[in-house]
Amino acid sequence: MTQDVSNGSRDRATILAVDDEPDILIALEDLFEDGYRILTATRPAEALEILRAEPDIAVVLSDQRMPEMTGDAMLAQARAFHDAQAILLTGYADITAVIAALNRGGIIGYVTKPWDADLLRGTVRNAYERHRLGRDLATERALLRGLLDHAGEAIAFKDGEGRFVRLNARKAALLGSDVAACLGRRESEFPAARADSVAADKAAIRTGAVSESLVSDGPIGAERWSHVVRVPIRGPSGAVAHLATIERDVTEQKSLEARLRQSDKMQALGTLAGGIAHDFNNLLTAILGSLELAVPRVAGQPRLERLIENARGAAERGASLTKRLLSFSRTHDLHARATDVNALIEGMRDLFGRSLGGLVSVRTDLAPNLPAALVDPDQLELAVLNLCINARDAMPEGGQITVATAETRIADDPDLAPGTYLRVSVTDTGSGIPPEILKRVCEPFFTTKAVGQGTGLGLAMVFGLAQQSKGRFHIDSEVGRGTRVELALPCAEGAAETADAAEAEVPVAARPARVLVVDDDPEVRHVTASFLADFGYSETEAESGAAALALLEGERFDLVVADLAMPGMSGVDLAASVRAMRPDLPVLILTGHADAIEIPEDLPVLAKPFQSAELARQVSALLEA
CATH class of the missing domain: 3.40.50.2300 (Response regulator)
Structure with missing residues (x-):
């Protein structure tokens, strides 16, 4: 029989009393009903059913000698599925059963019949506190386990000597191991551990203060950035007994911050480039115009004509450089048109010499009779120049750059329409690109060069040109052998457009104006x-x-x-x-x-x-x- 003597209240601790004598159960109800919710059972089997149905029972008071099953045997079964604290009531000096139950962990104590009311109350109160503390500890362990198992951060707890006492799988993976293999060991024992982590741990334990640091590891250009928080945990004596470390991967955040800074710099540089180009174009307009106006006035004077022609040629090269500067500063859409790629590359010879320095040589391998490519010629010129500059930087001690063109047929690329394409390639004999960096080279603002030596926009710009031109970008590289970058550009239907040549005779005014x-x-x-x-x-x-x-x-x-x-x-x-x-x-x-x-x-x-x-x-x- 089950009786709830707490008037349905569920906010008090629940006690299960088990005895085959109803009078004993009534006495227990009278003793505890003011402070506890009481459930009763006259048979061990009934008690086990109640325990299965009532997971919040805190204490079981059980008689030892009952029909069907002894109290210690019933409590031993209950222990398999319930965390209630058990107290054995016995009216006999059955000390053997009591000792056996204590040894099995089935009970925390026993009280003899007839009982001392104050002693029994105290025993039940202590059992309840023990149950409550056990529940709280289990909750904290579950929360910690959930945090460790599902947190995105790498979390670890170490003792005062730096040995792991708890850690999650993410932290273990960073060390190249599993959780079980890490417990009891120091982080310095693992090959994948960072050299500075041990010193940082010792400093946090020594000072007893929470610390934060930003660290990186991995090759240049492919670093993994981590934000590490170290929290010293003090023991009962007040000394630091444990250390918690929380590592959060901030690689993407660092990358975004770098891109934002670089974007701001590039925007400012583009504005500056546009302003400089404007001023230069004004100067070049005055210079070229004055030279053109001077030509008729020195007719028949070969020496002066040659000097003027030299000056005009230099000014036109300045105009070409300014045009490239403006092309760099623009952010508008491409203007694709039929372009003679071979002529464009041939026209860049002087630019190669001025831009690449004397340690590298540029060889061209241009296939004859190529069709025109449908591409923005200004952007293609800038792309080829960027690729050559990258190739030069990969050969600090000098080498050869080969710029080649060819006609190619593409039919097996799902991203391209089948057909004939014009291939432009730039090959160097430099140091090559490691695989972990090769997969990131087309990311905007990604660069392995020192601060101030690279924008991280070169290959990203070339990749973008290929995509917007409905072409393909491909890069092959091997460390120690060099790099080859290819652009496949769609062919134009008609012939390449040529700039209108200046007419020999300037049109005169058709009417006064x-x-x-x-x-x-x-x-x-x-x-x-x-x-x-x-x-x-x-x-x-x-x-x-x-x-x-x-x-x-x-x-x-x-x-x-x-x-x-x-x-x-x-x-x-x-x-x-x-x-x-x-x-x-x-x-x-x-x-x-x-x-x-x-x-x-x-x-x-x-x-x-x-x-x-x-x-x-x-x-x-x-x-x-």
């Missing part, structure tokens, strides 16, 4: 105005947008030629004001950096530096429109 030239740079403004005067147009100069608007209010012009980037009022702002005053008056924008200011699509643009023929064609087309 007045042109207003607006530029804050007096040299550029003078060259532009001189070109227009040579064409046969009437030109007027203005040094700013405000000055130009003042002239437009009092005079009539047929065309406005304005610089884009001017202080106070940009060329775009000026064009908007001109259209408001004279909707029929065309405006031509001249710019050394088209990305500096957003230009409306319907506004014609001529990039600096320009030749007189280019300016003549643009002006003539606008006047005839």
